[in-house]
Amino acid sequence: MRYRFESELRRWEARLRDDWYFVDLPPEASAxxxxWADALPRAGFGAVKVxxxxxxTSWSTSIFPSASGVYSLVVGARVRRAxxxxxxxVxxxxVELV
Incomplete structure (x- = not known):
């Protein structure tokens, strides 16, 4: 399963001392x-490997479910700079599920 989407790059406000930046997958893709998540390899916190x-720039990572029900993708400093x-x-x- 592969999803291509547009989203605003935002800083994670819960940890202002840390520089974590995310984009959110659309609600339809997240649903x-x-x-399918139970049939896929999962990491901690309900994450799905992608x-x-x-x-x-491409990289292996995980998407994480948020309280609002959508999955979020961390976009690290290396990717932001590149x-x-x-x-x-925006x-x-x-993301492609693995």
Whole structure:
């Protein structure tokens, strides 16, 4: 299963001392992933393993369910620098479940 979406890059406000930045998957994609999640390899916190891509940068990671029911993808500093993206920008991302 592969999902391509646009989302605003945002800082995780729960831990202001840390620099964690996320994009949220659309509700429809999140609902579909949730239906399939029990059959997929899972990491801690209900995470689902994926290969992610922003621009020309891809990496192995996990998406995490949020309290609102959508999955969130962490976009690390290496990816943000390589793609020249800043918090507040709407970026195109892709995740493929593994």
């Amino acid at each position: 579909e992933i949730h239906e 290969v992610a891509r922003v621009g020309g 793609e020249g993206v800043e918090p507040g920008e 970026i195109t991302a892709e």
